[in-house]
Amino acid sequence: MRRLVIALVACVWSVPAASQCEDEAHAARERAWSSGPFHFEATRWNKDSRLRICGEIVPGSAQRERNCDAAAGTARETVWIGDRRWEKDRAGWRGPYSTIWTHQDRAPAPGLSFSAGQVTCLGRVVIDGRTTIKYEFAKQIADRVWVEAIFTDEHSGIPVRFETRGRSDASSGFTAIYRHDPSISVDPPSVDFDKRWSESLRRLSEESQKGDPACRAEFFSAVQRGRKAAFEFEIKGSFESVPCCLTGAFVPSDAIRYLFKPFLGGPFGETVAADRRAWAKKSYPRDSWAEAPEKLEVAEKIVRTLFPPSEYVGQVKCLGKISVDGRDHDWYEYDFYRDSESARTLYSHRSMIVETATGIPFRTISVSRTNADQWVETRRYDSTLTIQAPPPEPPPSPPLGSGQADAPRPLLGLGGAGADWPPIGPNWPPFVSTPPADTIWPPPPALK
Numbered sequence: 535m536r537r538l539v540i541a542l543v544a545c546v547w548s549v550p551a552a553s554q555c556e557d558e559a560h561a562a563r564e565r566a567w568s569s570g571p572f573h574f575e576a577t578r579w580n581k582d583s584r585l586r587i588c589g590e591i592v593p594g595s596a597q598r599e600r601n602c603d604a605a606a607g608t609a610r611e612t613v614w615i616g617d618r619r620w621e622k623d624r625a626g627w628r629g630p631y632s633t634i635w636t637h638q639d640r641a642p643a644p645g646l647s648f649s650a651g652q653v654t655c656l657g658r659v660v661i662d663g664r665t666t667i668k669y670e671f672a673k674q675i676a677d678r679v680w681v682e683a684i685f686t687d688e689h690s691g692i693p694v695r696f697e698t699r700g701r702s703d704a705s706s707g708f709t710a711i712y713r714h715d716p717s718i719s720v721d722p723p724s725v726d727f728d729k730r731w732s733e734s735l736r737r738l739s740e741e742s743q744k745g746d747p748a749c750r751a752e753f754f755s756a757v758q759r760g761r762k763a764a765f766e767f768e769i770k771g772s773f774e775s776v777p778c779c780l781t782g783a784f785v786p787s788d789a790i791r792y793l794f795k796p797f798l799g800g801p802f803g804e805t806v807a808a809d810r811r812a813w814a815k816k817s818y819p820r821d822s823w824a825e826a827p828e829k830l831e832v833a834e835k836i837v838r839t840l841f842p843p844s845e846y847v848g849q850v851k852c853l854g855k856i857s858v859d860g861r862d863h864d865w866y867e868y869d870f871y872r873d874s875e876s877a878r879t880l881y882s883h884r885s886m887i888v889e890t891a892t893g894i895p896f897r898t899i900s901v902s903r904t905n906a907d908q909w910v911e912t913r914r915y916d917s918t919l920t921i922q923a924p925p926p927e928p929p930p931s932p933p934l935g936s937g938q939a940d941a942p943r944p945l946l947g948l949g950g951a952g953a954d955w956p957p958i959g960p961n962w963p964p965f966v967s968t969p970p971a972d973t974i975w976p977p978p979p980a981l982k
Contacts, residue, residue, distance in 0.1 A: 555655035559669040562686045566693045567593040571718035580706035596720035620723050625734035625877035627723040727876040734877035741848035749852035753866045756888040760895040761841045764919035771909030789921040807833035813924040823924035846871045862890040
């Protein structure tokens with residue numbers, strides 16, 4: 535009996551204690567949003583990598599961030615203000631873009647409700663030599679339990695640290711350290727497209743001058759020899775957002791024919807381009823072609839991929855000899871640039887092998903600037919290849935009953951000026967929508 539009484543008393547005392555803990559924890563979480571602007575240094579880690587991000591936050595209003603480890607003056611930056619976003623690369627600022635954001639995971643999400651069973655008050659914790667009060671929040675996401683921890687200053691109660699991690703997985707997580715500063719403001723960056731363009735060209739020029747000039751000349755000599763030969767090509771992998779594949783043929787001086795062959799669905803986009811004109815194959819009528827100026831941009835991208843112009847190539851490296859299928863090849867690496875948003879910026883890293891005996895390119899491999907696989911292009915040279923110009927578009931079919939095939943006529947049934955169809959009158963059935971083949975319309979005066 536005595537034990538039962540003690541248990542009941544402990545239970546009665548624990549209810550207000552749990553409620554008080556929950557109130558304190560939610561208040562600490564709320565202060566992350568109500569204590570004013572702060573600097574943050576965030577670290578995300580897993581078993582393979584570790585990334586540090588630094589920046590400033592005006593809670594609920596604006597955010598600016600960059601890579602803490604980037605060299606001064608070359609850091610990529612991003613600014614969010616309200617529903618707009620700006621981005622900075624080596625050429626300068628671009629934007630704004632429309633966006634939706636909530637400080638990502640740099641700060642605890644506002645407005646979340648946690649039950650007493652999900653909240654733990656851990657009391658005083660010394661971390662990095664500073665005494666803090668620690669609160670934990672547990673939440674279920676799919677089949678995992680994630681734990682968020684907020685550390686507040688012992689005296690002011692202002693959050694100074696925020697952590698997230700899996701409850702049963704310590705191999706990955708996220709930590710943000712806060713330093714509050716009421717003077718922080720995040721303003722829209724200045725975007726100067728002319729300056730951005732000239733700066734990007736200046737940086738590309740600097741990159742292109744790195745390395746051995748003789749190596750660069752040797753590389754472009756091979757590119758030009760390839761342009762003077764006819765060949766079939768195949769590009770396997772993601773090219774221009776198509777996940778596989780592209781086949782085609784090139785015939786000097788500038789004729790190209792190509793066709794996309796994706797993993798799913800049938801081939802599409804068969805195009806012929808030459809002399810600044812392009813034609814696309816139509817699905818109907820079958821095997822017919824139509825001039826398609828809108829295809830020129832894609833055709834030009836393919837040609838620029840096959841034969842990278844010097845003004846789009848940064849540093850070139852000569853890597854020596856390599857054997858492929860028992861034949862000697864010369865191996866080159868180069869950085870490829872593209873025009874995007876008023877700047878010529880690094881697009882991919884590529885390697886090209888050139889058959890030593892003939893001096894013409896054989897295979898090119900492309901990876902993104904972050905070294906993600908993109909595509910592999912392989913060639914088969916054939917001096918007998920030709921690309922036929924598409925047949926001219928057939929003239930439009932003549933109107934029925936016109937009697938002439940070389941001049942457009944009004945469609946039968948439209949009649950003369952002011953005539954109506956279907957005819958109007960009590961003797962005409964309401965279901966008539968097209969005239970019979972032998973109908974004369976408008977009717978002659980004698981029938982009126």
